[in-house]
Amino acid sequence: xxxxxxxxxxxxxxxxxxxxxxxxxxxxxxxxxxxxxxxxxxxxxxxxxxxxxxxxxxxxxxxxxxxxxxxxxxxxxxxxxxxxxxxxxxxxxxxxxxxxxxxxxxxxxxxxxxxxxxxxxxxxxxxxxxxxxxxxxxxxxxxxxxxxxxxxxxxxxxxxxxxxxxxxxxxxxxxxxxxxxxxxxxxxxxxxxxxxxxxxxxxxxxxxxxxxxxxxxxxxxxxxxxxxxxxxxxxxxxxxxxxxxxxxxxxxxxxxxxx
Amino acid sequence: xxxxxxxxxxxxxxxxxxxxxxxxxxxxxxxxxxxxxxxxxxxxxxxxxxxxxxxxxxxxxxxxxxxxxxxxxxxxxxxxxxxxxxxxxxxxxxxxxxxxxxxxxxxxxxxxxxxxxxxxxxxxxxxxxxxxxxxxxxxxxxxxxxxxxxxxxxxxxxxxxxxxxxxxxxxxxxxxxxxxxxxxxxxxxxxxxxxxxxxxxxxxxxxxxxxxxxxxxxxxxxxxxxxxxxxxxxxxxxxxxxxxxxxxxxxxxxxxxxxxxxxxxxxxxxxxxxxxxxxxxxxxxxxxxxxxxxxxxxxxxxxxxxxxxxxxxxxxxxxxxxxxx
Numbered sequence: 120x121x122x123x124x125x126x127x128x129x130x131x132x133x134x135x136x137x138x139x140x141x142x143x144x145x146x147x148x149x150x151x152x153x154x155x156x157x158x159x160x161x162x163x164x165x166x167x168x169x170x171x172x173x174x175x176x177x178x179x180x181x182x183x184x185x186x187x188x189x190x191x192x193x194x195x196x197x198x199x200x201x202x203x204x205x206x207x208x209x210x211x212x213x214x215x216x217x218x219x220x221x222x223x224x225x226x227x228x229x230x231x232x233x234x235x236x237x238x239x240x241x242x243x244x245x246x247x248x249x250x251x252x253x254x255x256x257x258x259x260x261x262x263x264x265x266x267x268x269x270x271x272x273x274x275x276x277x278x279x280x281x282x283x284x285x286x287x288x289x290x291x292x293x294x295x296x297x298x299x300x301x302x303x304x305x306x307x308x309x310x311x312x313x314x315x316x317x318x319x320x321x322x323x324x325x326x327x328x329x330x331x332x333x334x335x336x337x338x339x340x341x342x343x344x345x346x347x348x349x350x351x352x353x354x355x356x357x358x359x360x361x362x363x364x365x366x367x368x369x370x371x372x373x374x375x376x377x378x
Numbered sequence: 379x380x381x382x383x384x385x386x387x388x389x390x391x392x393x394x395x396x397x398x399x400x401x402x403x404x405x406x407x408x409x410x411x412x413x414x415x416x417x418x419x420x421x422x423x424x425x426x427x428x429x430x431x432x433x434x435x436x437x438x439x440x441x442x443x444x445x446x447x448x449x450x451x452x453x454x455x456x457x458x459x460x461x462x463x464x465x466x467x468x469x470x471x472x473x474x475x476x477x478x479x480x481x482x483x484x485x486x487x488x489x490x491x492x493x494x495x496x497x498x499x500x501x502x503x504x505x506x507x508x509x510x511x512x513x514x515x516x517x518x519x520x521x522x523x524x525x526x527x528x529x530x531x532x533x534x535x536x537x538x539x540x541x542x543x544x545x546x547x548x549x550x551x552x553x554x555x556x557x558x559x560x561x562x563x564x565x566x567x568x569x570x571x572x573x574x575x576x577x578x579x580x581x582x583x584x585x586x587x588x589x590x591x592x593x594x595x596x597x598x599x600x601x602x603x604x605x606x607x608x609x610x611x612x613x614x615x616x617x618x619x620x621x622x623x624x625x626x627x628x629x630x631x632x633x634x635x636x637x638x639x640x641x642x643x644x645x646x647x648x649x650x651x652x653x654x655x656x657x658x659x660x661x662x663x664x665x666x667x668x669x670x671x672x673x674x675x676x677x678x679x680x681x682x683x684x685x686x687x688x689x690x691x692x693x694x695x696x697x698x699x700x701x702x703x
Contacts, residue, residue: 193594203589208585235571
């Protein structure tokens, strides 16, 4: 298991505010790694830096030995690093199936002109997209809702759709933005299963999350940020017993982090 | 609608446009209607361009500028360079597409009202440039543009010289209606191909689109270039009919009308601009008899229509018809 994603000395400043401060860590192939931290710790910024939505002030992110930071989101996606968003970011006006079919963009072999004139390659792509979308929609458990307009989906299903959209791009690393936020216990259990299944498909996962019990359950390793700095890294066991982490979360033992 | 239903609807539309209308006009002797319908057709072509920019989620209030640029480009190519109208027509479109790429690269990053406001300025910029530049002949414009010449392939005359025709109005009607049908057939195909799906993804969420690997900057510029190409073709067609062009041939009002026709027809329907332009144009003319109240009544009706039918006229369907796209 080699290092797939390597974050080196990554820094992002917004004016006087240092949102991410010299953060270094790496993700190995096939792992589930979580980034946690109190509000404002710089988790979202870190995410945007890795997926190239933001340009770092200094430092870099490498994927398979190549720099992917500071480019553009679609280039990072093309290389295999794809992010999902929180629930409201879907193609609202499309059906569930069309959402997933659209997200197959990176798998198309034909160009836009080919699709326009209906070339053989394009028709083949079209069939392949439909078949694969069917499979992915069933995989995330939305099979019965494939025809439904995405804006009509309830909460928990929107997350699943977000993951389905991510999967459609055939990612090597999938970045999940708070996949368990706002879910009840049962929904969280199902979502944890889903994320594990996604890993089972050979996708490496990096996630940002607030729900501590879920993070402890699912992660192979955890990176803890506070005020933009990495204060700890380790297995869930190590993190639970880490002084600095406990201090960062209100400085005392707190139920909300599952201790 | 089923596939058969669609074929039937298209066939009916073509028969009405190319057979019934000329026949009715000949029977009633109202040959002035040719000019009106020709205008509707060429304005609908430019409107189709605005519709595409709506489809990628941008409100385009600058189509008049491209119609003006296309018109001037065509006039200059025909009058000063002596190039045939039939070559100048697509060239005028290409000139506009090229101009729109240059303009679009920086401004397409803007969204919502910001993009809208910038495009609103374009028409005025184009008008003032036409006034100031030497090649456009200032306020005098370019007049005495010759009628389109013949198209001959190996000595076979495909299209006769328009100046030799007894009824050039009919010829112009067929020309612009034909181009309109071509344009909307192409647009329909575009919207229902992969490109349409990607444009729709831009309209609904650009961030998500870029995260699934779509080069959004590129796609926006391509869509905008197609849009401006159609604006240019519309403008070029206009000058071949009016045989003249002035800086005021297309004004901010026209730009707004292009946008309005899209709204009115329905942004969700490819053929919206045709219906929208038709209703706008004839609605205005019909209210002519109300004299000074024309604008008041016209705008009240428009506001009411947009309130009652936010999805456009095409969202009105006879009872029992299934909603299609």
